[in-house]
Amino acid sequence: xxxxxxIDKEFLxxxxxEFRHQVGRxxxxxxxxxxxxxxxxxxxxYLQLHAYMLRVxxxxxxxxxxxxxxxxxxxxxxxxxxxxxxxxxxxxxxxVKLRDAPDILDALAEVDLHAIQTSGNCIRNTTSDPRxxxxxxxxxxxxxxxxxxxxxxxxxxxxxxxPRKFKIAVTASAxxxxxxxxxxxxxxxxxxxxxxxGFEVMVGGGMGRTPFIGQTIKEFLPATxxxxxxxxxxxxxxxxxxxxNIYKARIKILVSSLGAxxxxxxxxxxxxxxxxxxxxxxxxxxxxxxxxxxxxxxxVLPAVSDSYEAAxxxxxxxxxxxxxxVSAHKxxxxxxxxxxxxxxxxxxxxxNSDQLEAIADLAERFSLGDIxxxxxxxxxxxxxxxxxxxxxFEGLVAVGLATPNINLVSDIIACPGLDxxxxxxxxxxxVAQSIxxxxxxxxxxxxxxxxxxxxxxxxxACGHHHVGHIxxxxxxxxxxxxxxxxxxxxxxxxxxxxxxxxxxxxxxxxAPAVDRLVEVYLAERQGEERFLDTYRRIGMTPFKEAVYVDxx
Amino acid sequence: xxxxxxxxxxxxTEIENSxxxxxxxxxxxxxxxxxxxxxxxxxxxxxxxxxxxxxxxQIEPAEAVEDLAELLPRxxxxxxxxxxxxxxxxxxxxxxxxxxxxxxxEVRAVGDVLREQAYVMTRCGIDAFVPADGSSxxxxxxxxxxxxxxxxxxxxxxxxxxxxxxxx
Numbered sequence: 001x002x003x004x005x006x007i008d009k010e011f012l013x014x015x016x017x018e019f020r021h022q023v024g025r026x027x028x029x030x031x032x033x034x035x036x037x038x039x040x041x042x043x044x045x046y047l048q049l050h051a052y053m054l055r056v057x058x059x060x061x062x063x064x065x066x067x068x069x070x071x072x073x074x075x076x077x078x079x080x081x082x083x084x085x086x087x088x089x090x091x092x093x094x095x096v097k098l099r100d101a102p103d104i105l106d107a108l109a110e111v112d113l114h115a116i117q118t119s120g121n122c123i124r125n126t127t128s129d130p131r132x133x134x135x136x137x138x139x140x141x142x143x144x145x146x147x148x149x150x151x152x153x154x155x156x157x158x159x160x161x162x163p164r165k166f167k168i169a170v171t172a173s174a175x176x177x178x179x180x181x182x183x184x185x186x187x188x189x190x191x192x193x194x195x196x197x198g199f200e201v202m203v204g205g206g207m208g209r210t211p212f213i214g215q216t217i218k219e220f221l222p223a224t225x226x227x228x229x230x231x232x233x234x235x236x237x238x239x240x241x242x243x244x245n246i247y248k249a250r251i252k253i254l255v256s257s258l259g260a261x262x263x264x265x266x267x268x269x270x271x272x273x274x275x276x277x278x279x280x281x282x283x284x285x286x287x288x289x290x291x292x293x294x295x296x297x298x299x300v301l302p303a304v305s306d307s308y309e310a311a312x313x314x315x316x317x318x319x320x321x322x323x324x325x326v327s328a329h330k331x332x333x334x335x336x337x338x339x340x341x342x343x344x345x346x347x348x349x350x351x352n353s354d355q356l357e358a359i360a361d362l363a364e365r366f367s368l369g370d371i372x373x374x375x376x377x378x379x380x381x382x383x384x385x386x387x388x389x390x391x392x393f394e395g396l397v398a399v400g401l402a403t404p405n406i407n408l409v410s411d412i413i414a415c416p417g418l419d420x421x422x423x424x425x426x427x428x429x430x431v432a433q434s435i436x437x438x439x440x441x442x443x444x445x446x447x448x449x450x451x452x453x454x455x456x457x458x459x460x461a462c463g464h465h466h467v468g469h470i471x472x473x474x475x476x477x478x479x480x481x482x483x484x485x486x487x488x489x490x491x492x493x494x495x496x497x498x499x500x501x502x503x504x505x506x507x508x509x510x511a512p513a514v515d516r517l518v519e520v521y522l523a524e525r526q527g528e529e530r531f532l533d534t535y536r537r538i539g540m541t542p543f544k545e546a547v548y549v550d551x552x
Numbered sequence: 553x554x555x556x557x558x559x560x561x562x563x564x565t566e567i568e569n570s571x572x573x574x575x576x577x578x579x580x581x582x583x584x585x586x587x588x589x590x591x592x593x594x595x596x597x598x599x600x601x602x603x604x605x606x607x608x609x610q611i612e613p614a615e616a617v618e619d620l621a622e623l624l625p626r627x628x629x630x631x632x633x634x635x636x637x638x639x640x641x642x643x644x645x646x647x648x649x650x651x652x653x654x655x656x657x658e659v660r661a662v663g664d665v666l667r668e669q670a671y672v673m674t675r676c677g678i679d680a681f682v683p684a685d686g687s688s689x690x691x692x693x694x695x696x697x698x699x700x701x702x703x704x705x706x707x708x709x710x711x712x713x714x715x716x717x718x719x720x
Contacts, residue, residue, distance in 0.1 A: 005720040007701050007713045014699045022668070031668075035685075038638060039668055121638070151703040151713065157675035158647050158706065161640025227704075238644050243613075273652060278705050285714040 001064060001370060002147050002292040004112040011154075012109040015116060019043045020102035027099065042122060042160070044092075044115030045101055049422050054096040054104060055118040060128035060146035060170070061089030061373040065360045068371055070111045072356035078104055082352040085341060087179075087413060087464060088167070089127050089373040090118055094420050116154060121162045121249075123153035123234070127169045129177045130372035133295055134382035136330035137173035139189045140197055144290045145226060146170045148281055152227050159234045163241035164249035166234070167206075174493065179375055181205045181214045181495035182467055184251045185233060190220055197223035203233060203263065204255030207461035211497045212252040217264030224286070228279035232271035236263070297368050298383065301333025305386035317404075318393050320442060324404040326389065335386050337367070339379040339396060340403040340411060344436035347429050348414040349377030351401075358399040366392045376413055376452075378406065409451045409518065410436040413464050417457030417474065418481075424457035426474025426481035427507070431455055434511040448518055451531045452490075467491035469532045470514060471498040483510050487517070487543060488535045499540060502548050516546040556660075557681045557689050559674055564693040569682070571608055571629070587631050590615050593623060601626050610662065613641035617648050624649075629658035632678065637664040643676045650677035650707035670695035677707030 004012075019039070026036040040046075044055040056071070063071075071091060075083045078100050079093040086092055096104065108114055117124055128146045132138065149168060153159070159166075169178040172189040180186030186202035198220040205214025221229050233251075240258075242248045255263045312319045327336040339359065342348050351359070359379060363371045366388045367381035374380060384392055396402035405411045412435060415421065417428030432455055439445045454468030458475075465471035471486035482504035489498030505513055518531070520543050525534045535543065556569035571585045576592055580600065587608040588600065600607050601623075608629035611617050620630065630649055632642035642661070649655040660680040661673050667687040674696040681692065702710045713719060 005718075007716060007719060011699065011701045011703070011713070014701075018698050035637075035666065035668070121640075154703045155671070155699070156704055156706075157672040158643045159640070160672050161638055161643065163640075235644055239641055243639060243641075275651070278651075281714065285719075288714075288719070 001062060002059075002143070002289065008112065009109070012112065012114050015043075015114060015155075016102065016105045016109050019105055023098065023102050038120055038161075040101075041120035042117055043101070043105065044118035045096070045098070046119060047422070048094065048420055050420070051094065052096045052098055052101065053092050053094050053420070054101060054115060055086065055090050055092040056108060056113060056115050057118045057125045058090050058113075058373050059150050060126055060132070060143055061130050061375075062132075062143065063371040063373065064111075065364045065369045065371070067111045067113055068356050068360040068363070070107060070113065072353040072360070074104055074107060075356065076353040082350050083356070084347070084416065085349040085351065085373050085377045085379070087375045087377065087462065088118075088125050089130070089375055090125055091373070094416070119165075121164050121166075122160050123156060123162075123166045123168065126150055126153070127167070127178050127183075127375055129171055129173060130374040130380045131177065131327070131336055131382060132172070132372075133293060134329050134334075134336050135173060136328065137175060139172050139191050140223075141290070141293050142170040142172040142189060143293050144286070145187065145189070145199075145223070147289050147292075148226065148286065149230070152230070152281075156234075159238060162234070162238055163243045164246065164251075166237075166251065168230075176491075176493040176495075177374065179464070179467065179491035179495075181493075182207055182211070182464070182491050183214060185230070186214045187226075189223070192220060199223060199226060201229065201233075204252040204260065205495070206250050206252040207464060207466045208250065209247060209459040209461075210253065210256075211461070211466040212256060213495050213497065214252075215255065215260035217260055217267060224283065225276065225280055227281055228274045228276050229267070229271055231274055231279050232267045236266050236270055240266075295368065295370075295383065298331045298334065299385070301331070301385065301387075303332040305333060305389075308386040308389050311390040315390070317397075317402075318390060320446070321393055321402055321404040322389070324408065324446070325402075325406045329383065331383075333386055335384050335389060337381040337384050337389070337392065338374070338406040339381060339401050340405055341378050341401070342405055342411050342432075342436065343400055343403045344410060344440055345433065346400075348412050348432050351379075355399045355401055358395065359401070362392055362395045366395075376411065378411070404442065405445060407450045407452065408445045409439045409448055409453060409514070410445060411452070412436065413452075413454040413468070415456050415458075415462035417455075417463075421457060421462075423460055424474065425459075425476035426457050426483065428455040428457040428463055428472075428474060431472060431474070431483065431507060431510050434507075435514050438511040438515055448522065449530055451518070453514065454489075464491060465489070466497050467495065468498060469530075469535070470517060472510060475504060477504065481507055483507065485510075485513060485517075485547070487540060488532065490532060494532075501540065502544050513547045517543050520546045554682050555686075557683060557687075557692050558658075559679045559681065559692070559696060564689040564696065566689045571606070573610070585628065587629070590619060594619070597623060608658075608660070611642070611645050613639050613645075615645075617645040617653070621653055624653055624655050624657075627655075627657060629660050629680070630655065631660045631662045634661060634663035634665055634669075637666050637669055642678075643672060646673075646676040646678045647707045667691055667695045671698060675702065675706045675708045675710070 456463035486498030
């Protein structure tokens, strides 16, 4: 895990002091709200329906024990006792007071956390694979490159006032757990024929009201040239991206209007003029960052733990948890454990202070002190000995965090929606809960298998509905909440944008409609097909007929 | 006359602004140092530059600073315009003036120029400011020099964190 040295710590202190000064000027009336807004946004502070919301950055979704304990303390001290993990692997607190914000940033800085660039028209938190450093699937550790991007993008002077926000994801496995293709830039590590590392560079993906799948503009960028190439992409965008219309300002619109080929050509032309020696990271710095991610403390263990096998055989609940939430680790005898924040009666992505403290304790005992956040709003304990799994499971059960539903129908992404957000048209959380309630039968949920439902409370698509196998979009129709369903989206390596099923449904009709969609799938599926595969094979019609049968 | 803040390695100082902005279509005042538009310098460059006064050019966000490349050695300053402080295109213009076009003269920020932007402006090689918020040279100096460390190379040539001797 990357550890902040004196330089990183002094930087955070300076940032925190700067913001305290700015808040003071705002409270004294020296700054107008219009002038203050971009400053607070670049420190993660939003004004929402009921209060300020503070979004804390979790660089590429990695946390240590002290950081999780501090988040629990902040939730208890300054919020209503809980935090909400986001699809950018960040955490946000929804009930913050402006005057407390500088103190919270100080408390965060003490454990090397901050809220820099979690909002605003700048480069946001780089997201990465929550299994980085633990999975055997990866070509390289994506955290190395994510950390390089974190440093490069932090208060980048040329790219702090972009046309619009800018999101980068780094993935290193064939299985994409970062939604790289719906990012402004998606970086997929590749191995060249000569064994060298490189990136496939995808640009112009995104959601919102005009969703696009990112297009590849470079098949193989030598990895050591990453920062100069990013500089070229950002510079072309900063100059040519639209600034006259907030809804057309993302890079996806520029790429779409120029065409990916022409955009790529302009980037190449710009890149050729950049002095690599100035712009690219020296090998010594890359080596320093890489060394920080070498995982100490992994023991040499037998591939199979007899005590774990026996416990699994004796305890059906543990066996179910193992089937759904436990994955192979690259080291024999270890496992990667997904911790679901999607209990059927919970708000997707929420964790309360007691749960956060329990997670910190469990990570300290069982996961080498390492905790990850996923873009699907769950947590991961990446380095667990198989022999510790029964004890870890009991620890999770005790705080309501052992829900065995990873990737299943109730593992729903939902934005905060109209319960919190000033932009929302409709509520998202109660809809997620009604679907989870409908699929309480765990055997049936397992029978259905992987099914990604994603809910957004408005067209801004924070809940990623465009890439849900089933997407649900809340809309406002003459003051009433309606929900538009889409089918066939995916944010993974097989990325696609979902297509609209039919007329909008009211809130009570959504869960029954999902049920009918699932029944069609179960009746039609062949072999190992997932819901998404069956939809792609048989098309929209059977699903549509099942949901709207009463309307005929 | 508006305040002009000049920023050097030793900090910021207020100096007198001797330059007059000449609006397109208006006559050029005799004997005064002038700032003209990119269009005007392209059309009347030789005459203006031969008149014996110091000449600067103002670059608007949508204009390509590269168009000035050949004239730069003869210009006293380039003014980069911020019609709104949120419009960040001038940061690229300033960066390219310093890093690519090798311009060593004054790069002046004009328009919606606020002290909150002092840090990014100076890092992009902007070294003169006409503040729109009435901030003093001392305030500007504090804002620009607030961070002890920087994470990336930029036009100001500051040593990034990775090249600092204390990096661990």
